[in-house]
Amino acid sequence: METFLQVKDLRIRHRSSESTERRAVDAVSFNIAPGEVLGVMGESGCGKTSIALAMLGLLPKERTQISGSIVFRGQDLIALDERSFQRIRGARISMVYQEPGVALSPFMPVGRQIAEVVHAHTDWGWKQCHTEARSMLSRVGLSSTDRIISAYPHQLSGGQLQRVVLAQALICRPALLIADEPTAALDARSQADFVALLRELNHQLNVSMLLISHTPEIQASLADRVLVMKDGQIVEQGRFEDLYWNASNPYTKTLLRHNSGAGPDVESEHALDEQLAR
Amino acid sequence: MRLGPNQHTELDWAEPLVRIERLSKRYVQGGALTRSRVIVQALNDASLTIRRGTTLGLIGESGSGKSTLARCLALLEKPSGGSIWFSGDNLTEMDSRDLLPFHRRIQLIFQDPTSALNPRLTAAEIITEPLTVQGEGTKLWRRRRALELMDQVGLSARWEQRRPLEFSGGQRQRLAIARALALEPELLILDEALSSLDLANQEMLLELLADLQAAHTLTYLHISHDLRLVSRCADEVAVMNERTIVEQKSAQELFANPGHRYTQELLAAMPSLESICLERSA
Numbered sequence: 001m002e003t004f005l006q007v008k009d010l011r012i013r014h015r016s017s018e019s020t021e022r023r024a025v026d027a028v029s030f031n032i033a034p035g036e037v038l039g040v041m042g043e044s045g046c047g048k049t050s051i052a053l054a055m056l057g058l059l060p061k062e063r064t065q066i067s068g069s070i071v072f073r074g075q076d077l078i079a080l081d082e083r084s085f086q087r088i089r090g091a092r093i094s095m096v097y098q099e100p101g102v103a104l105s106p107f108m109p110v111g112r113q114i115a116e117v118v119h120a121h122t123d124w125g126w127k128q129c130h131t132e133a134r135s136m137l138s139r140v141g142l143s144s145t146d147r148i149i150s151a152y153p154h155q156l157s158g159g160q161l162q163r164v165v166l167a168q169a170l171i172c173r174p175a176l177l178i179a180d181e182p183t184a185a186l187d188a189r190s191q192a193d194f195v196a197l198l199r200e201l202n203h204q205l206n207v208s209m210l211l212i213s214h215t216p217e218i219q220a221s222l223a224d225r226v227l228v229m230k231d232g233q234i235v236e237q238g239r240f241e242d243l244y245w246n247a248s249n250p251y252t253k254t255l256l257r258h259n260s261g262a263g264p265d266v267e268s269e270h271a272l273d274e275q276l277a278r
Numbered sequence: 279m280r281l282g283p284n285q286h287t288e289l290d291w292a293e294p295l296v297r298i299e300r301l302s303k304r305y306v307q308g309g310a311l312t313r314s315r316v317i318v319q320a321l322n323d324a325s326l327t328i329r330r331g332t333t334l335g336l337i338g339e340s341g342s343g344k345s346t347l348a349r350c351l352a353l354l355e356k357p358s359g360g361s362i363w364f365s366g367d368n369l370t371e372m373d374s375r376d377l378l379p380f381h382r383r384i385q386l387i388f389q390d391p392t393s394a395l396n397p398r399l400t401a402a403e404i405i406t407e408p409l410t411v412q413g414e415g416t417k418l419w420r421r422r423r424a425l426e427l428m429d430q431v432g433l434s435a436r437w438e439q440r441r442p443l444e445f446s447g448g449q450r451q452r453l454a455i456a457r458a459l460a461l462e463p464e465l466l467i468l469d470e471a472l473s474s475l476d477l478a479n480q481e482m483l484l485e486l487l488a489d490l491q492a493a494h495t496l497t498y499l500h501i502s503h504d505l506r507l508v509s510r511c512a513d514e515v516a517v518m519n520e521r522t523i524v525e526q527k528s529a530q531e532l533f534a535n536p537g538h539r540y541t542q543e544l545l546a547a548m549p550s551l552e553s554i555c556l557e558r559s560a
Contacts, residue, residue: 044447214476268529
């Protein structure tokens with residue numbers, strides 16, 4: 001089997017101002033196959049985002065110490081210099097963040113912000129880049145493309161903005177998409193729509209995904225396999241349903257909400273569960 | 279003793295601490311640089327009641343007006359119409375001077391503790407900042423109070439010199455809670471305060487909030503788009519849709535018999551983890 005992405009013995013240490021060191025990631029190894037969605041779960045500060053940033057070469061060099069390897073299509077990303085990373089970032093590996101509002105410039109129409117990404121990575125003219133942006137926008141389910149393409153971020157809803165950011169991330173047809181809590185800012189209805197869209201794009205574009213989310217429903221609907229992390233280490237990994245039915249680790253059980261007995265029993269929650277089961 | 283959520287089976291005994299009546303808020307967009315001025319109706323005739331010592335959950339889509347309501351109630355925005363009654367006083371009829379004491383009785387906690395906490399201050403300084411601003415007590419007393427509050431929210435006193443970024447997400451939100459409690463408020467507004475936390479941390483913080491509620495007879499307005507979270511902590515739930523409150527009921531009644539069509543839609547959109555796993559295993 002072709003190794004598409006192989007992370008081996010990854011260790012990341014952060015140095016903060018007071019010369020204290022914090023181990024963010026400790027001896028983490030995993031693989032991602034082409035087209036696979038790998039979910040990462042764990043509490044805030046467990047190292048999920050550090051792994052994502054290391055894959056994109058976005059950890060501040062002077063304040064972090066990285067060892068191990070992240071081999072992406074035969075190339076070790078840890079050894080890569082900034083110039084080579086610029087060719088990969090946004091084109092081969094791209095990322096969608098939690099807050100779409102922060103990721104976009106408030107001063108530029110969103111269509112142009114999507115076109116700029118293609119422009120930076122190809123030798124295409126602006127006109128072609130805009131055409132591509134338009135077709136990507138309709139792919140991510142924004143049907144009134146003309147209105148959206150010339151809109152500024154503040155004129156769009158949270159759900160629309162998250163789709164714009166997704167279009168921006170996918171426009172160069174990356175092989176790997178890193179999604180860091182992509183639905184955290186969305187309400188239940190838009191969340192379900194966005195998850196369905198990610199699943200569809202995963203199939204259509206055959207893009208692999210590293211899906212960081214602490215919401216079990218989202219991992220269950222999207223991830224082929226899940227890593228459970230705690231304090232920088234992998235506690236357990238496997239297919240979501242296997243972990244759900246037979247998790248051995250109590251921590252995994254809490255995270256997957258399969259907490260028979262853990263936490264207080266609440267009548268309203270039972271009422272909600274009965275409602276959902278209908 | 280842990281009171282726990284949903285223990286108030288008879289809610290009528292609890293007197294209302296907050297009564298919001300037909301509250302409206304309009305913003306004027308545009309002006310200086312654009313030719314067109316647009317009036318945005320952010321809140322339209324919204325009414326709800328929060329009973330003393332209980333938790334009211336507020337659910338609804340993003341952009342439905344939840345945060346505008348929270349900001350009006352926290353006195354950060356001036357409503358355009360309607361009234362906010364707080365323990366017998368009509369806040370919407372008061373001038374800013376008369377409102378001063380209410381700023382300490384009502385505290386707001388935001389979703390993202392990282393941006394709400396000054397990264398340059400130590401934990402103890404962050405907690406005592408509101409006391410310093412209000413000119414309360416001596417420096418020594420304030421420090422003692424900070425340590426006492428850290429203990430109450432489950433942060434070790436050894437960490438008083440740490441800065442926000444040296445804490446984990448859950449610890450940072452504890453820090454924000456400790457700061458909010460420094461002025462001994464009666465009402466705590468939690469605006470998606472637990473949304474960025476994983477389930478293990480959420481569960482621990484829900485427990486902490488329940489303990490604090492029991493110990494200090496605190497009243498909570500807990501705003502969240504996470505229905506399950508709300509079902510685990512709220513005595514009553516109000517549902518917001520298109521800038522107004524469409525229904526308010528006891529939590530159990532609401533989840534068992536969602537009355538409004540919008541509430542039914544919200545529940546229908548929520549996936550059941552067990553059914554997804556059953557499907558995956560098949």
